[in-house]
Each structure stands twice: as C-alpha cells, then as structure tokens.
Amino acid sequence: MHIKQEQSERHVLTLMVDNESGTLARVAGMFTSRGYNIDSLTVADISEDHAVSRITIVTNGPPPVIDQIIAQCERLVPVHKVTDLTEAGPHVERELALVKVAGDGDKRVEAMRLADIYRARVIDATVRSFIFEITGSPEKIDTFVALMREVGLVEVARTGVAGLMRGAELS
Amino acid sequence: MTEKSGADILIETLIEQGVDTIFGYPGGAVLPIYDAIFQHPKIKHVLVRHEAGAAHAAEGYARSTGKPGVVLVTSGPGATNAVTGIADAFLDSIPLVVLTGQVATNLIGSDAFQEADTVGITRHCSKHNYLVKDPAHLANVVREAFAIATTGRPGPVVIDIPKNVQVATADAARPKSNASPRYVPAGEADFATINKAVELLANAKAPILYTGGGVINSGPAASELLRELAELTGAPVTSTLMGLGAYPAKGEAWLGMLGMHGTYEANMAMNQCDVMLCLGARFDDRVTGRLDAFSPDSIKIHVDIDRSSINKTVAVDLPIVADVGAAMKQMINIWKSRKYKAQDLSEWWARIKGWRAIECLNYPSKDTEIMPQYAIERLYELTKDKNPIITTEVGQHQMWAAQHFHFDDPNKWLTSGGLGTMGYGMPAAIGAQMGNPDALVIDIAGEASIQMNIQEMGTATQYRLPIKIFILNNEWMGMVRQWQELTYEGRYSSSYSDSLPDFVRLAESYGWKGIRCDDPAKLDDAIAEMIAYDGPVMFDCRVTKAANCFPMIPSGAAHTEMLLHSDEVSGTMDDEAKALV
Structure with a gap:
C-alpha cells in the first residue's frame, strides 16, 4: 500500500482577525493540526485603533479541502471574515523581496543590468555587493531570484504575498 | 469604585452566570481562587481525585442538565491532566468552561514550577481559550467564555489565569462589555x-x-x-x-x-x-x-x-x-x-x-454464562421505569449498551462518541448525579475502561452519590480483542486484562456496595439488589469472555457489507482496510 497524493490548486486567502495575542498561533496552528498547507503567510495590524489585523495566507489543496480550510478559519472566534481572493475574482497580489548579490567584474554589471530590467531598487551597496529591493507578483520575484543565482546570489528575504480585491469594494 | 481581587471577580462572575457547581482539584496556582470559593458558599465545589475526572464529570453534568460544566484545576499537571476531557468535550460538542491556574505573569516562559503552556496545549482542542493578564479583563472574558461555550455548536472554553492576576485587584464595578459580540452563531435558515x-x-x-x-x-x-x-x-x-x-x-x-x-x-x-x-x-x-x-x-x-x-x-x-x-x-x-x-x-x-426481519441484534444465548447483550437487556428491563441516566466507558460494552439499552428521551445517554475516551463513564456519572440528585445514574462499563479513572470512587463516596457501576467483565479489552480476531488472525497482542482487582472488595474498601454475578438465573435478583441499594454500587457482572459485537461494518467496508455473525469473520484484512480507522 502507498500513500496517495491529490491534485492541488493554489489559493490566496485573506482573513480579518482580532489583533490579540494568540490569534496568529490559532490560525497557523489550525492549518498544521488539520493537515493543511501554508505556502506563505503575512500578518500585520491594519486598523486605526490597532484592533484588527489582516492575515494573508497562500495555501494549496484540492477544491473541497480549500472549502474546508475557509470553513475552519471562519470557525475560529477571533476570525471575522475570510475571503478567497483566487475564487472571488480580479485581485492583485504583491510580494516584496530583499535580494543580496555579491561578486565583481562582469557579474556585478550583469546583476545591476537585470535589476534595472526588473525595476529592483538598490538599497545597499558595497564594492563587492548589492541588496536589491523588488516588489511584484510571486512569479516575478521567483524569476528575478533565479536570474540572480547566475550572478552571485547570497541570500533572499521574502515577505510572502499581500493581496486585495480590485475595485472599490472591501476584500 | 470598588476594588476586588481577580479571584473574587472570577467567583462573582461565575455566580452571575448561574454557576452553582464546580468540579476541581486545588493546587499552588489556584490557591487564591480556592480561598474565594471558601468564602462564597453559594458555589458547590466537587473535589475529584484526578483532574481528568473533573473534566469528564463536568461533561456528564453538562450533558445531563443542558447547563455548562465548570472545571477548576491548577497549572502544569492540573491543566494537562484535564486536556483529555477538554478534547473529549470538543469532539462531542459539550459546553465546558475550564479555569486553569497559571504561574504569575512575570514567571511565564521561565520554566517555573508547575508551568505548562496551557493555552498552547489546549488551543486546538478547545473552541476558544484565553490567557488573562489583567484582573480588569476577567469578568468580560468569563462572560464571553460562557457565551462561546454554550451557543452555536457548543464546546469547551479554557481560561488560563496567572496567580498574580488572581491576587491583584481591579475595579469590580466595571460596566459589562457593551461592544457587539464578535461571536455570532447561526440561527434560522432562509x-x-x-x-x-x-x-x-x-x-x-x-x-x-x-x-x-x-x-x-x-x-x-x-x-x-x-x-x-x-x-x-x-x-x-x-x-x-x-x-x-x-x-x-x-x-x-x-x-x-x-x-x-x-x-x-x-x-x-x-x-x-x-x-x-x-x-x-x-x-x-x-x-x-x-x-x-x-x-x-x-x-x-x-x-x-x-x-x-x-x-x-x-x-x-x-x-x-x-x-x-x-x-x-x-x-x-x-x-x-x-x-x-x-x-x-x-x-x-x-x-x-x-x-x-433479519433481527440483526440477535445473539446466541447461553444458560450457563451471562451473555453481555443479555446483561444489558435485563438491566434495561429492570430499570426502564425509573428513566435512568446511562453513562458508558468505551468499547464493546458501549456498543452493546447503544444497541440493547433503549432511550426515549434526550439527555439520558452520556457517552464519549468522538474522542472515544476510556475512563469517561464513572466521572460522567458523578457529574450527572450531581446535576440530577434524584435520578438513577448507571455507568455501563468494561473491566478495562473502568480502571482508567477508578480513583473517582472516592469522589462518589465523599459526596454520597449513589451511582451504579455495572461492569461487563469479560477479562479482555473486548473491542481490541475483537479487532485482533477480525483483522490480525487472532494475535491477541496486549489485550488481555491481566491482574484485575477484586471489584467487590475494591468497592467495599471505598465504602461502596459490591455485587458479583456470573449466573444468568441470578442476574435479575442481583440487578434488583443494585437498584434497591441507597448508595454507590459496583456490580461485577462476569460475562462470556470472547463474545463479539455484531452487527459490524468492518473497516473499509460499505453499509451493505455488514457482518452479522461470527462465522462471517475471515480473520484477515488487506492493508487498505487496516489503515482505515
């Protein structure tokens, strides 16, 4: 007997939650305890009175599992609203990455040229290294990081995805 | 402005929420709360013998009365011992409010004496939980906890209260929270x-x-x-x-x-x-x-x-x-x-x-030995006029009770369904008897399960609770043995109940009545003797040893593939079926 794997879909969920201690552990731990996947997770306080945070989670799973994930998130007391951006329609997703590259000669010039093409900004420079700041879709960042590997990538820090629905309405 | 200690605020809010019974066990981190209980005789505290017993007793109380059960235990081992009952209540949707002591806020995280991360441990086996860091928040936390535990799909809510928060004071006259509740359960459908x-x-x-x-x-x-x-x-x-x-x-x-x-x-x-x-x-x-x-x-x-x-x-x-x-x-x-x-x-x-017409619950009868199904049937016939509350442990006896004891009203059947917790039945019977002093409360047990919380006999003695423990004693962890017979060609790995106590003498040592019966002809009289006794009884009902519980849908089979009799049992199973629960 072998363990079967199922086909997965990627979904971006956004959760409005109470900004109180333990909420992140509750949400993230629920994913672990029920065997759901987290590809990335971001959280920050977003309201004027610091009462509400937005958690953006990128997850994957077969459609019935995604539906369960949403229902299980909604079941948590500090979670007020869950939106599946992937399901809800047009939306934007952005991620920020800091990418450190070291090298000299042609590689250093090429890194700078590629950064320019990808509209990455230099936020730190030494004679041997750069740190680039790049924002964009996760795919764009993936591609940029792959290119940087060729020209002396040292390390990467990524924020994970933040997302909102397009248009005037609340996500 | 009246300043009150966290412990007093807690007890007064519990009274405001209609609490009259608490199941608990004292310890260092809840001493201030126990002192407040001492001074508030309105609340009846039931001292259990192990914190697991407190949680299950509160479940039995809740399930039989429809009111939330309240548990009070100390930090560290007090809280971890209660976790099984919390998880049990979570899976069976039983409303509990569990109050746990915690080390003082300045000691949290320092591996202090009797420190455990109670909110961390209970986070995914409770409906919600809190760590209260300021006595000023305590009253509203308790109010919200009761609302969450009892409305929507009910469940256990844990409130972890550090010792310094119990001692520190706050303005007790704070207005009730008037913010719109954040937890809004479903009501009617469209x-x-x-x-x-x-x-x-x-x-x-x-x-x-x-x-x-x-x-x-x-x-x-x-x-x-x-x-x-x-x-x-x-x-x-x-x-x-x-x-x-x-x-x-x-x-x-x-x-x-x-x-x-x-x-x-x-x-x-x-x-x-x-x-x-x-x-x-x-x-x-x-x-x-x-x-x-x-x-x-x-x-x-x-x-x-x-x-x-x-x-x-x-x-x-x-x-x-x-x-x-x-x-x-x-x-x-x-x-x-x-x-x-x-x-x-x-x-x-x-x-x-x-x-x-298949009469699937039929079983082979015996004159010389008590069939377990027969024991349940007789228990039902001889007690049904009293509309008893039945609790169970987990295993074959539980299934036989579900099949052969018949219920005409809600809140009379208390069993651990979701988590399947052996050791549930006796403390649940204690809780049910506390909530229903005049009811006949019977725990239908197995000789293995009953030993998992056997220490609670002392609780029943102390509070003069006339619960009846009816043990179907077949000297096996019967359901495990049955699965080994069905699935593992009868390799009975560790499922024999060796070194059993003498249940009659055990009963007597706790001041209970002990009854033993192994003769079908004498069973009715023995059951009548149990019912007639005005105090707790442990009934050691010696039943046929290797009876199996049928009908049965084997692991991985469909509704239409039921086993009705032992002769349909193959003794093996493929890996796909073995891996299913």
Whole structure:
C-alpha cells in the first residue's frame, strides 16, 4: 500500500482577525493540526485603533479541502471574515523581496543590468555587493531570484504575498 | 469604585452566570481562587481525585442538565491532566468552561514550577481559550467564555489565569462589555432553502432522517420537533451514537443506531434511501463506512449549526447552516402551511420490514454464562421505569449498551462518541448525579475502561452519590480483542486484562456496595439488589469472555457489507482496510 497524493490548486486567502495575542498561533496552528498547507503567510495590524489585523495566507489543496480550510478559519472566534481572493475574482497580489548579490567584474554589471530590467531598487551597496529591493507578483520575484543565482546570489528575504480585491469594494 | 481581587471577580462572575457547581482539584496556582470559593458558599465545589475526572464529570453534568460544566484545576499537571476531557468535550460538542491556574505573569516562559503552556496545549482542542493578564479583563472574558461555550455548536472554553492576576485587584464595578459580540452563531435558515428541503422530503419515495448529537444540543424542544417532523413526513429515523434519545426508541419510525455497530435496517435504509435529511450529525467515519459507497443514490440535505461540518467528508446537495431545532420548526411550519402531503411510503416501509426481519441484534444465548447483550437487556428491563441516566466507558460494552439499552428521551445517554475516551463513564456519572440528585445514574462499563479513572470512587463516596457501576467483565479489552480476531488472525497482542482487582472488595474498601454475578438465573435478583441499594454500587457482572459485537461494518467496508455473525469473520484484512480507522 502507498500513500496517495491529490491534485492541488493554489489559493490566496485573506482573513480579518482580532489583533490579540494568540490569534496568529490559532490560525497557523489550525492549518498544521488539520493537515493543511501554508505556502506563505503575512500578518500585520491594519486598523486605526490597532484592533484588527489582516492575515494573508497562500495555501494549496484540492477544491473541497480549500472549502474546508475557509470553513475552519471562519470557525475560529477571533476570525471575522475570510475571503478567497483566487475564487472571488480580479485581485492583485504583491510580494516584496530583499535580494543580496555579491561578486565583481562582469557579474556585478550583469546583476545591476537585470535589476534595472526588473525595476529592483538598490538599497545597499558595497564594492563587492548589492541588496536589491523588488516588489511584484510571486512569479516575478521567483524569476528575478533565479536570474540572480547566475550572478552571485547570497541570500533572499521574502515577505510572502499581500493581496486585495480590485475595485472599490472591501476584500 | 470598588476594588476586588481577580479571584473574587472570577467567583462573582461565575455566580452571575448561574454557576452553582464546580468540579476541581486545588493546587499552588489556584490557591487564591480556592480561598474565594471558601468564602462564597453559594458555589458547590466537587473535589475529584484526578483532574481528568473533573473534566469528564463536568461533561456528564453538562450533558445531563443542558447547563455548562465548570472545571477548576491548577497549572502544569492540573491543566494537562484535564486536556483529555477538554478534547473529549470538543469532539462531542459539550459546553465546558475550564479555569486553569497559571504561574504569575512575570514567571511565564521561565520554566517555573508547575508551568505548562496551557493555552498552547489546549488551543486546538478547545473552541476558544484565553490567557488573562489583567484582573480588569476577567469578568468580560468569563462572560464571553460562557457565551462561546454554550451557543452555536457548543464546546469547551479554557481560561488560563496567572496567580498574580488572581491576587491583584481591579475595579469590580466595571460596566459589562457593551461592544457587539464578535461571536455570532447561526440561527434560522432562509426560507427558500428550507422550502426546498421540505419539497424534497415531500416528494421522496424513500426518505430517511439521520439525526445526531446536534438535536440534543439544540435543547429538549428540538427532540419534540424531531418527533413531529418524523410524524409529518412518515420517514424512518436513525441516529448516531451521540443522538440516541432524541427520537424515542419505542417510536414506530425508529430504526436503531446506524454505523459501524448500527442495525442492519438502519444501514440498509441509509444505503437505499432517495432523500436523506441529516439533522445535527457530521458524517463521521464510524457512520459512513467506505465513503465512495455511502448512500450512493440519495439527495442529501444537511442541517448543521457549524458550517465546517458541511461537505467535510460527504458532499451534500442542500446545505443548511442553522440551529437544527430552528430549522426543524421552519420545516414543520412550511409543511403545514403549504399543506404538503407525504408520498405513499408503503413500499419503502415494506422493504424496511424485510431488513428488520433479519433481527440483526440477535445473539446466541447461553444458560450457563451471562451473555453481555443479555446483561444489558435485563438491566434495561429492570430499570426502564425509573428513566435512568446511562453513562458508558468505551468499547464493546458501549456498543452493546447503544444497541440493547433503549432511550426515549434526550439527555439520558452520556457517552464519549468522538474522542472515544476510556475512563469517561464513572466521572460522567458523578457529574450527572450531581446535576440530577434524584435520578438513577448507571455507568455501563468494561473491566478495562473502568480502571482508567477508578480513583473517582472516592469522589462518589465523599459526596454520597449513589451511582451504579455495572461492569461487563469479560477479562479482555473486548473491542481490541475483537479487532485482533477480525483483522490480525487472532494475535491477541496486549489485550488481555491481566491482574484485575477484586471489584467487590475494591468497592467495599471505598465504602461502596459490591455485587458479583456470573449466573444468568441470578442476574435479575442481583440487578434488583443494585437498584434497591441507597448508595454507590459496583456490580461485577462476569460475562462470556470472547463474545463479539455484531452487527459490524468492518473497516473499509460499505453499509451493505455488514457482518452479522461470527462465522462471517475471515480473520484477515488487506492493508487498505487496516489503515482505515
């Protein structure tokens, strides 16, 4: 007997939650305890009175599992609203990455040229290294990081995805 | 402005919430609360012998009274010992408020004496939990905790209270929280959805009502509504383990329990129905059998107060997120006002009659030994006039009790269904007896399970609780032995109950009455003696040793592939089936 794997879909969920201690552990731990996947997770306080945070989670799973994930998130007391951006329609997703590259000669010039093409900004420079700041879709960042590997990538820090629905309405 | 200590604020808020009984065990980190209890005689504190007992006793109290159960334990081991009961209440949707002591806030995280991360440990086995860091927040936390525990799908809520928060003072006259509640459970369903459900039921040729613990949790009115709905629709009724008693076992439409050890007629009717109305049940793996063969041709309507129960394992055609009592009331109103008529169901009932004729609960009788099923039958016959509250442990005896003891009312059947916790029954009986002082409370137990919380005998003695422990003693962890016989060619690995105590002398050492019986001819008299005794009784009922619990849907099989007798047992199983629960 072998363990079967199922086909997965990627979904971006956004959760409005109470900004109180333990909420992140509750949400993230629920994913672990029920065997759901987290590809990335971001959280920050977003309201004027610091009462509400937005958690953006990128997850994957077969459609019935995604539906369960949403229902299980909604079941948590500090979670007020869950939106599946992937399901809800047009939306934007952005991620920020800091990418450190070291090298000299042609590689250093090429890194700078590629950064320019990808509209990455230099936020730190030494004679041997750069740190680039790049924002964009996760795919764009993936591609940029792959290119940087060729020209002396040292390390990467990524924020994970933040997302909102397009248009005037609340996500 | 009146300054009060956290402990006083806590106790006063508990009283305000209507709490009169607490099950607990003292310790260093809850001494200030115990001192406050000492000075508030309004609250009755039941001292258990182990914190697991406190949690299960509170469950028994809650399940039999409909009120939330309250637990008070100390930090560290006090809290971790209560975790099984918290997890049990979470899976069976039992309202509990569990108060745990914690080391002082300045010591949290320092590996202090009796420190454990209680909120971390209980986070995913409670409906919600809190760490209260300021006595000023305590009253509103307690109020919200009771609301969360008792409304929507009920469940356990843990409040972890550091010792310095119990001692520190705050303004006790703070106004009640007037912020809009953040937890809003489902109530009624919308008209169109209910109407659709009624239409489906009215047009069904082979409908079935599949009911669960949600009907009981919704309150006694829901059980009444279920009876009315069954009458109107003419549909047969089956129930999960947790829902027994919501529809009376003496009712004509009753098919018995469904699932792994359910009746042949209930499982066949589930398989063959054309419209299934699931009321407050959750398509548990013990109920569905193999999922791809579960009721293949039916239209499924699922009413549940918890959206996450819907489409979790079985995809349904008409989901209704609502309180099951409210939804049934809406259905009945629509059915009556629109003058729906049920279809002619005589053909459907004729088929059910055919399945009933199998008499799947029959068992081979013996003159020289007590068959466990016979023991339950006699217990039922001799106690039914007293409308007893029955608790159980977990295993064969639990299934035999579900099959052969019959319940006509809700809140009379207390069992650990979801988590399957051995050791549940005696503390649950203690809690039930505390909440129902005049009721006959019987724990139907096995000789293995009963030892898991046997220390609670002292609690029953101390509070003069006349609970009866009826042990079906076959000297085996019977269900484990049965699975080993069915699945592992009878390799009985560690399932023999060796070195058992003498239950009669054990009873006597706690000041209980002990009764032993191994003769079917003397069983009635022995049971009568147990009922007549005005105090706790431990009944060591020596039964046939290797009886198996049938009918049974083996692991990985469909509703239509029930084993009815021992001679159908092959003794082996393929890996796919072995891996299923």
